[in-house]
Amino acid sequence: MIETFTGANDFARTQALQTRVATFVQEHGDFAVERLDGESATAQQMRASVESLPFLTPRKLVLLREPSKQKAFTEQISDVLGAVSESTDVIIVEPKLDKRLSYYKTLKKDTQFQEFAQLDAPGLSKWAAEYAKQQGGALSATDAKLIVDRLGTNQQAMQLELDKLLAYDPKITKQTIELLTDRMPQSTVFELLDAAFAGNLAKTMQLYKEQRQLKVEPQAIIAMLAWQLHILAVVKTAGSKPADEVAKAAKLNPFVVRKTQTLARKITLPQLKELVAALLKLDTRLKRTTTDADDAVQLYLIKLAQQ
Numbered sequence: 437m438i439e440t441f442t443g444a445n446d447f448a449r450t451q452a453l454q455t456r457v458a459t460f461v462q463e464h465g466d467f468a469v470e471r472l473d474g475e476s477a478t479a480q481q482m483r484a485s486v487e488s489l490p491f492l493t494p495r496k497l498v499l500l501r502e503p504s505k506q507k508a509f510t511e512q513i514s515d516v517l518g519a520v521s522e523s524t525d526v527i528i529v530e531p532k533l534d535k536r537l538s539y540y541k542t543l544k545k546d547t548q549f550q551e552f553a554q555l556d557a558p559g560l561s562k563w564a565a566e567y568a569k570q571q572g573g574a575l576s577a578t579d580a581k582l583i584v585d586r587l588g589t590n591q592q593a594m595q596l597e598l599d600k601l602l603a604y605d606p607k608i609t610k611q612t613i614e615l616l617t618d619r620m621p622q623s624t625v626f627e628l629l630d631a632a633f634a635g636n637l638a639k640t641m642q643l644y645k646e647q648r649q650l651k652v653e654p655q656a657i658i659a660m661l662a663w664q665l666h667i668l669a670v671v672k673t674a675g676s677k678p679a680d681e682v683a684k685a686a687k688l689n690p691f692v693v694r695k696t697q698t699l700a701r702k703i704t705l706p707q708l709k710e711l712v713a714a715l716l717k718l719d720t721r722l723k724r725t726t727t728d729a730d731d732a733v734q735l736y737l738i739k740l741a742q743q
Contacts, residue, residue: 443552447592468493474505510539557691573606588620625660632740654729672700
């Protein structure tokens with residue numbers, strides 16, 4: 437059996453790999469597993485490992501981590517796969533694969549190919565609630581959504597935070613989430629714009645303060661605001677098109693598009709153009725003069741909230 441484990445979801449990929457290896461070890465023992473890393477092993481060494489017969493065991497498992505770091509391995513991939521011993525299982529771990537290359541196409545065609553994609557926000561919320569239940573705890577759908585809104589969509593980071601919350605109290609609540617977790621900067625920039633468009637100046641400045649407490653520099657906040665305004669422009673110009681259609685065309689997360697549609701209804705296209713132009717002017721001024729960045733960004737947000 438020859439398998440490929442790939443995809444941006446490090447958590448899901450690692451979990452699946454650990455389960456696969458543990459099952460093999462339980463049946464054949466630790467000595468039946470050979471591990472080689474493309475960072476240090478040569479293409480010749482990796483090929484020799486998959487071709488050789490197992491020693492003192494009926495089967496062996498060869499785990500190759502990022503063998504593509506050895507160019508010779510990728511160039512010989514068809515020959516390597518064809519030379520794998522019948523008594524050998526091979527797992528190729530490649531977190532990132534270029535789909536344009538023949539290496540990817542060969543792995544996709546000639547191996548059991550498993551791609552672990554990142555979960556979107558609704559999917560991660562559902563997973564978080566199920567994970568809490570599996571650990572003997574409880575997490576409502578509403579509070580699971582709150583965690584995702586605060587932490588983002590990194591599943592591995594989410595598991596660590598859930599373990600911390602469950603250790604504190606198996607019944608996870610809004611209160612414990614707010615007590616024990618910190619907002620990720622990416623999640624508050626959207627809230628920053630939302631508060632500003634709603635004319636809530638106090639909340640706008642509070643969220644900006646949180647960003648700075650997280651040591652996010654004003655220039656980084658400008659960059660994230662620019663990205664949010666880009667998404668807002670895409671959604672605004674899409675009119676009444678369904679969120680999934682807009683997301684597919686613009687290569688955005690459908691969840692992000694749906695959230696942004698609410699913002700888009702609060703602003704006109706001319707206002708949006710003015711905001712983009714003002715942010716560009718602000719960014720240019722900060723790069724060319726000694727203007728206080730904190731004061732300048734806060735002034736931009738104040739004007740945004742008072743429009």
